[in-house]
Amino acid sequence: MTYTPPTTEQLFVLDHIARIDAMAAHDKFAAATPDMVEAIVNGIGEFAAEVYAPLNRVGDVQNPKWEDGKVTMPPGFKEAYQAFVDAGWGSIDAPEAYGGQGLPFTLATVIIEALGTADMGFTLCNILTPGAIHALMAYGTEEQRQTWLPNLVSGAWNGTMNLTEPAAGSDVGALRSTAEKVTEGEHAGLYRIKGQKIFITFGEHDLTDNIVHLVLARTPGAPEGTRGISLFLVPKYRLDADGKPAHSNGVRCASIEHKLGIHGSPTAVMIYGEDEDCLGEIVGAEMGGMRAMFVMMNAARLLVGCQGVQIAERATQQAQRFAAERVQSALVGGIDRSPVTIDQHPDVRRMLWRMRAQTEAARALTYYAAAQTDFGKLGDEAAAMRAEILIPLVKAHATDIGCEVASLGIQVHGGMGFIEETGAAQHYRDARIAPIYEGTNGIQAADLVGRKLGMAGGDLVRGLIDDIAHGAADFPELQQLADACRAVTDWMVGAITGDRLAGSYPYLTMLATATCGWLMALQHQAAKAALDEGSGDRAFLEAKIASTRFYLGQIVPAATGLAPSALAGDAALAPLPRLA
Amino acid sequence: MTYTPPTTEQLFVLDHIARIDAMAAHDKFAAATPDMVEAIVNGIGEFAAEVYAPLNRVGDVQNPKWEDGKVTMPPGFKEAYQAFVDAGWGSIDAPEAYGGQGLPFTLATVIIEALGTADMGFTLCNILTPGAIHALMAYGTEEQRQTWLPNLVSGAWNGTMNLTEPAAGSDVGALRSTAEKVTEGEHAGLYRIKGQKIFITFGEHDLTDNIVHLVLARTPGAPEGTRGISLFLVPKYRLDADGKPAHSNGVRCASIEHKLGIHGSPTAVMIYGEDEDCLGEIVGAEMGGMRAMFVMMNAARLLVGCQGVQIAERATQQAQRFAAERVQSALVGGIDRSPVTIDQHPDVRRMLWRMRAQTEAARALTYYAAAQTDFGKLGDEAAAMRAEILIPLVKAHATDIGCEVASLGIQVHGGMGFIEETGAAQHYRDARIAPIYEGTNGIQAADLVGRKLGMAGGDLVRGLIDDIAHGAADFPELQQLADACRAVTDWMVGAITGDRLAGSYPYLTMLATATCGWLMALQHQAAKAALDEGSGDRAFLEAKIASTRFYLGQIVPAATGLAPSALAGDAALAPLPRLA
Structure with missing residues (x-):
């Protein structure tokens, strides 16, 4: 269960996809010099492999314990x-005025990626804090x-997001927690918060001496639905005059869940x-909660995709290492009858290339998205x-890839993959949450065909497809696939809501695969150019040629096959019969 | 976590796909009258729901315990x-001379299906025994x-299959267990078995007073590889003169595995x-082990597909029930702003229809295959x-469907799906073994493009595609998809082994989806005809129209998109780079 930080790959994608050099050309991100970028990528990789990776299985087996x-x-x-905090790996993209380094969010994403590759569950603590920071900044x-x-910013305290209640999951607007303004006394101006929130990631733990909960609640008389929601900052402990956690604040963890992963x-x-x-404390205006929450959610959604x-x-990595060592069967059709490592058998190679190609595609998509937010800034x-x-x-496609790749990882291991001690099964269990939280992938698809497709009458999506088509010349x-995406987009823009939603998921998969393609x-072109001019790590570049070719030749055409599904419309989905 | 036996569906598929009536027209299966078939399907459904289903979660949480x-x-x-044995649900397809009922294997498959739907893990005990019976019959x-x-046959004793050893998984021929013939004394003619076997399902338990292990081993001087393997029947306890388990037989369970599901x-x-x-005792001839094992494996592979x-x-069922009760969000685009059950939201309906359509397709494929073995007899x-x-x-495609559907089942539940107590996660964990054991799905794909495609120069596969194409007129x-399958088949027949294997998995998926289609x-046609003539259960038939339309309109075209992958050839799969 060794883990080697994929630093060459990360730097390559930062370079050719995120265009970190173009960011550094601006004063704001001038600190993101090539040396700095390399130091961060290498440094966090090393830290993650040494400090976080050994805890991955510990956390899986010896779960956090709730008591009283x-x-x-x-x-x-x-x-x-604490080592993470001490080393200064906390939100490096925060402004320097608040202890950050003013670096691009893209680099902060790479830090989260490195930690999470080492230990996905543990790193959730680091994923929600940036959301709280972004909300406060905004x-x-x-x-x-x-x-x-x-x-x-330093990570000395972590942030949480409190949206969900038992009857308010995807429908955030249904939440019932209340916040009533204190009108007199020493706490005048603050709000009294009451309610129950569920599924709160790192809502309680002993890693930090305070926890900063960002909580959605309703003020008295607020209208129903999301319009009536306000955002509050609710610390586990209120601070004393020196800013130290000092006063218990009526925040209680009632239980923790027994989860799949x-x-x-x-x-x-x-x-x-x-x-x-x-x-x-209220953050932003009364009834401005959803707007503020969207700021948190955008960061969190990108980092969940990550x-x-x-x-x-x-x-x-785990499957590739196993397959390089496990000896089983001679090559079929070969003359030599001695058994070989299974990574030489064609179908195992197919699985491994699929895993690599999908992983690289998801990474490129994530960095590209993070970079666009930086260029936006x-x-x-x-x-x-x-x-x-x-x-x-x-959010949706990279998490779907996580599940698919983790499942293939089990398959590569054969029977050993099903044995918990091997570790492949943990990835399969861990991966499964990501398509659910921070807005289910179905909600993402609805966001795409609703809010996002509607921007500029569909021209923002068409602009993306134009770029894809332009890059598809060879x-x-x-x-x-780009043509198919364009046709579905044109249909979607003119379709009624029900029809759009009925095809939203296959459409999202098509568009995401086209973007990844x-x-x-x-x-592929950058690797070819580097190989031609003899620069860079040859083995890495050749593997990049192979993985990109696999993606374009085998994964892209399958997505084109989803078009009929995207175009099927609501009428193809009858009401479900009730079961006995 | 209620479970309703899908008896209307099972009877419909037995009727229209397995053609159980055509079997019953023969003397051999004359007992399989419509009344008998209905009694079996209803009876085992009721038994499974009442007796096996309540144990599903018990087994998941309170695992079997190994001690000494x-x-x-x-x-x-x-x-x-014991209730299963007492009720006479044991292998009903075995000959009457040995306590069976001489009924079609297809009906035995329905019995296994019913039990396994109630409790997949437990029912494994019932899946391997038929293999032992088939091997002894042959x-x-x-x-x-x-x-x-x-x-x-009664199930009083269970059968096991002992192939795998630590260094002999997919490569059965690499096994090292030995069997030496006893030449004198009271045990003359028997064989002394020595060796270690792993991954033995129900290899030890307290359900029965004996266990009949079917063990592959090598006799002295036997050639390397599968040619040198013989099959032995090794009881946990040897029998006394009355045929009662009496003598300890040097069979020891060293441990049991800690598994994902x-x-x-x-x-x-x-x-x-x-x-x-x-x-x-040797079963068949010395060095005839693999032939005998294939008999066991064919039954076991079909039942694992099941x-x-x-x-x-x-x-x-679980997802559909949850979605019919869980209220969340108003319909997007509707005028009424009250929240609805989530099975009304288009993307949830898409997931549920996909689950149903895939399940029905896998069932039809399984019954159809079982029926062909019966018609063969x-x-x-x-x-x-x-x-x-x-x-x-x-084996491969139905188990892939099992995993996909179980994963969708979690997704339909949203956050609750990730909580173990909900039960959706157990299905996701349980499902994941089926693509692995009884020959990994990759081995199945190799079997398809190797042994099976080679039969009659590809004409057996072409005959299947002809039937599909014939049924595809409307x-x-x-x-x-049938055309794409034909093109890939023609290419495969002429391709070198490496190229065939490189595309074997996508090809298998295409061919299986076409067959399911x-x-x-x-x-679809049968349901339409029944609706037109006003016979049958209207709600069921309408759901069948919807699910078959979904399958043909949305799942079939996606499989056509796999053709480039099936045709990519070995050259598309470079050797894997070694990781640091």
């Missing part, structure tokens, strides 16, 4: 998390930022303001809009 | 198994049959003849040959 409202993390977690007051950001991540049921006053990359990379409006289109693609399968084609 | 070589099943299992002596069959099924490491003599149906049915040589082609399709998507088209 407190959650104790398994042995080694507290020390590893909507917090200067006082709130000064109070909360430095410890969130990511056992290293405690998923909490949180109770606010039940026996004791629970006070929160979890697909993480688990896919880890599963691929540099004033490139088109990039910012492109990022809006990409977020649902990254790749007929990609050209064909384009990014893989760009890498 | 003995395995104790969780509470309730022994009683349930190669056992009359004395062996009389001695062993009655208790295997099917926790209700103990997977044993078995040691033969270590501290004590272990005696076995596990795909089982888990898919169970997961679909009735002297229809073409049916017997058709079954040979179908076995790898059933279904253009199926016609297109054909069987779904037949059902």
Whole structure:
């Protein structure tokens, strides 16, 4: 279960897909010099492999323990998390004024990727904090930022997102938690929070001395639905005059869940303001909660997509190593009858290349999306809009890839893959959450054909397809998929809501695969050029040629086959019969 | 977690796809009258739902316990198994002379399906026994049959298959267990068995008072590889003169595995003849082991394919029930803003119809294959040959469907799907073994493009495609897939081994989907005809119209998109680079 940070690959994608050099040409990101980028990628890779990776199985087997409202993390977690904080790997994209380094979000994504490849469950603690930071940056007051950001940025405190309630999952607007403004006394201006939230990732643990909950709740008289929701910052402990956690705040963890995977991540049921006053500060305006939440969600959705990359990379490495060592059967049709390592058998090679190609595609898509948000911050409006289109693609498609690759990883191991001690099964279990949380993949597909496709009458999506088609000149399968995407897009733009939604998932898969195909084609050409001029790591570049060719030749055409499904319309989906 | 036996569906498929009526027209299967078939299907459905289904979660949570070589099943299992034996549900397809009922194997498959839908892990005990029966029927002596069959047929004793050793998984020929003939004394003629076998399903347990192990081993001086392998019957306890288990036989269970799923099924490491003599009877001729094993494997492969149906049915029912009750969000684009059950949202309906359509397709494929083996027994040589082609399709494709449907089942549940107590996660874990054991799905694909495609120069496969194309007259998507299958088949027949193997898996998926598409088209027509004449269960028939239309319109065209992958050839799969 060794794990080697894929640094050559990461740097290659940062270079050719994220265009980190173009970011560094701007003053704002001037610190992202090639040396700095390399130092970060190598440094976090090493840290993750040494400090986080050994905990992956520990967390899976020795789950966090809940007792009397407190959650104790398994042995080694507290020390590893502290090492992360001490090493300064916390949100490097935060402004320097609050302890960050003002570096691109793309690089912060690479840090999360490295940690999560080493230990996906544990790294969830690091994934939600950036969302809280982004929300405070966008909507917090200067006082709130000064109070909360430095410890969130360093990771000394973690942030959580509290949306879900038992009857309010995908339908956030149905939530019932309340927030009532305190009008007098020392807490005047704060809000009394009351309610129950479920599925709160790292809602309680012993890694940090405070936890900053971002909680959606309703103020009295607020309208039904998402319009009536406000966002509150609710600390586990309120701070004293020196800004130290000091006062218990009526926040209680009622239990943690028994889950299929990511056992290293405690998923909490949180109770606010039940026996004791629970006070929160409003973030942004009353009833401006959803807008603020979207800021958190965009970062979180991209980073959950990144979890697909993480688990896919880890599963691929494990399968590739196993297949390079496991000896079984001679090559069929060969003259030599001695058994060979199974990575020489064609169908095992097919599985391994599929795993690699899908992983690389998901990574390229993730970095590309992260980069567009960075270019957006540099004033490139088109990039910012492109990022809006990409977020649902990254969240849904990269997490689907994570599941597929983890499942193939088991298959490569044969019978050993089904034995828990091998570790392949953990990836399969861990991977399965990512298509669910931060908006199910179905919600992402609805976001794509609803909000996103509707922008500029479909022209933002068409612009993406134009870019793909332009890059497909030498790749007929990609050209064909781009054409199919265009045809479905035109149909979708004119279709009624029910028809759009009925085809939303296959459409998302087509568009995401086309985008990945384009990014893989760009890498194919870059690898070829580097090989031609004799620069770079030859073995890496040759593998990149093979994986991109596999993706374009075998994965892209299958996506074209989804067009009939995308176009089938609501009438193809009868009401479901009731079961006895 | 209720489970309703899908008896209307099973009877419909037995009728229109398995053509059970045509079997009953022959003397041999005259007992399979419509009344008898209905009694069996309804009876086993009721038994499974009442007796096996409540144990599904028990087995998952309270795993079988190994202690000092003995395995104790969780509470309730022994009683349930005894009830199965007492009710006479054991191998009904065995000859009456040995306690069977001489009914079609197809009906025995339905019995296994019903039990396995209720509890997939537990039912493994019932899946391997038929293999042992088939091997004894084909190669056992009359004395062996009389001695062993009655208790295997009733289920009083269970059978196991012992192929795998640590260095001999897919490569069965690499096995090292030995068998040396006893030449004198009271055991003359028997063989002393020595060796270690792994991954032995129900190799040890407390359900029965004896266990009949079928063990592959090598006689002294036997050639390397599969040619040198013989098959032995090795009882846990040797029998006394009255045929009662009496003498300990040097068979020891060294441990059981800690697995991802099917926790209700103990997977044993078995040691033969270590501290004590272990005696076995040869089944068939020395070095005729693989031939005999293939008989066991064909039955087992079909029944493992059936596990795909089982888990898919169970997961679909659970998801459909959840979605019919869970209220979340108003319909997008509708005027009414009240939240609805999620099975009304288009993308959830898409998932549920996909689950149903795939489940029904896998069931039709399984019954069709089982029926061809029955028609083969009735002297229809073409049916017997058709079954040979179908076995790898059933084993691989139905188990792939099981995994896909179980995964969709989690997704339909949203966050609740990831919580173990919900039960959806168990299906996802259980399902994952089926593509691995009884010959990995990759081995099935190799069998298809190797042994099976080679029969009659490819004409057996072409004959299947002709039938599909003939049935596709009204279904253009199926016609297109049949054409693609034909083109790939022609290419495969002329291709070198490496190229065939490189495309074997996508080719298998195409051919299996085309076969399923054909069987779904037949059902579509049958349902339409029944609706037109006003016979049958209207709600069922309308759902059948919807599911078959979904399959033909949305799943079939996606399989056509796999053709480039099937045709890519070995050159598209470079050697894998070694990882650091």
